[in-house]
Amino acid sequence: MFVDSHCHLDFPDLANNLDEILGNMQQNNVTHALCVSVNLENFPRVRALAESHDNLFASVGVHPDYENLIEPDAPQLANLANHPKVVAIGETGLDYFRLKGDLEWQRERFRQHIQAAKQCSKPLIIHTRAAAADTLRIMAEEGADSIGGVMHCFTESWEVAQQAIEMNFYISFSGIITFKNATLVKDVARKIPLDRILIETDSPYLAPVPYRGKTNQPAFVRYIAEEIAKLREVSLTEIAAITTNNFFSLFKIA
Numbered sequence: 001m002f003v004d005s006h007c008h009l010d011f012p013d014l015a016n017n018l019d020e021i022l023g024n025m026q027q028n029n030v031t032h033a034l035c036v037s038v039n040l041e042n043f044p045r046v047r048a049l050a051e052s053h054d055n056l057f058a059s060v061g062v063h064p065d066y067e068n069l070i071e072p073d074a075p076q077l078a079n080l081a082n083h084p085k086v087v088a089i090g091e092t093g094l095d096y097f098r099l100k101g102d103l104e105w106q107r108e109r110f111r112q113h114i115q116a117a118k119q120c121s122k123p124l125i126i127h128t129r130a131a132a133a134d135t136l137r138i139m140a141e142e143g144a145d146s147i148g149g150v151m152h153c154f155t156e157s158w159e160v161a162q163q164a165i166e167m168n169f170y171i172s173f174s175g176i177i178t179f180k181n182a183t184l185v186k187d188v189a190r191k192i193p194l195d196r197i198l199i200e201t202d203s204p205y206l207a208p209v210p211y212r213g214k215t216n217q218p219a220f221v222r223y224i225a226e227e228i229a230k231l232r233e234v235s236l237t238e239i240a241a242i243t244t245n246n247f248f249s250l251f252k253i254a
């Protein structure tokens with residue numbers, strides 16, 4: 001069995017075909033998926049998905065790409081996370097690729113999320129793009145190691161992966177790992193301890209080869225597992241089992 005540790009089933013491309021998407025998961029032995037929140041306005045939809053399906057879970061958080069909204073504070077986030085199917089805080093982090101200029105608000109928002117995770121004892125889902133040094137610095141300054149979490153859709157170097165692992169974080173690989181030119185990510189996947197690996201689709205984005213460019217969906221997470229198995233020269237069954245175990249232990253799902 002496979003688990004998709006990061007998807008956006010509330011986004012229209014997927015939400016409008018939910019029955020088909022869930023059927024495809026079942027057919028491909030993708031047993032569980034974590035629906036990740038990107039802003040508080042849509043959070044009730046994410047939570048509703050988790051409430052109405054045993055095999056779906058939710059997170060709560062505000063993505064760094066969403067500008068000009070009322071900033072969530074730590075107690076508010078921790079309060080929203082106080083729900084049996086809400087298993088993480090995020091996605092949160094820094095994105096210096098999509099947005100430019102004075103991004104102090106992004107860093108402050110990230111700090112609030114780390115504090116919330118510590119307050120409610122739920123792990124973090126961290127998004128970092130073109131901002132690895134600041135991301136690691138703020139994680140260290142706010143004591144993110146005491147709660148841990150996952151660096152989602154990982155595209156950074158082995159050095160960055162090692163520092164995140166030292167702070168008690170998992171590394172999650174998306175469909176990018178199946179792209180021919182993704183040499184850095186493939187290198188990380190070869191070196192990382194197996195007990196630190198997660199897999200995700202980040203659907204509807206980033207469909208893996210052979211669906212690159214199409215709408216992604218949780219059923220496609222198996223292609224990411226296949227690529228990791230190939231890179232490490234181990235069986236697909238082994239990668240499926242370890243990534244599933246890692247998911248359940250990180251998100252404390254019984």
Ligand SMILES: [Zn+2]
Pocket residue numbers: 091127152153
């Ligand atoms: Zn992300």
Ligand SMILES: [Zn+2]
Pocket residue numbers: 006007008036091202
């Ligand atoms: Zn995402």
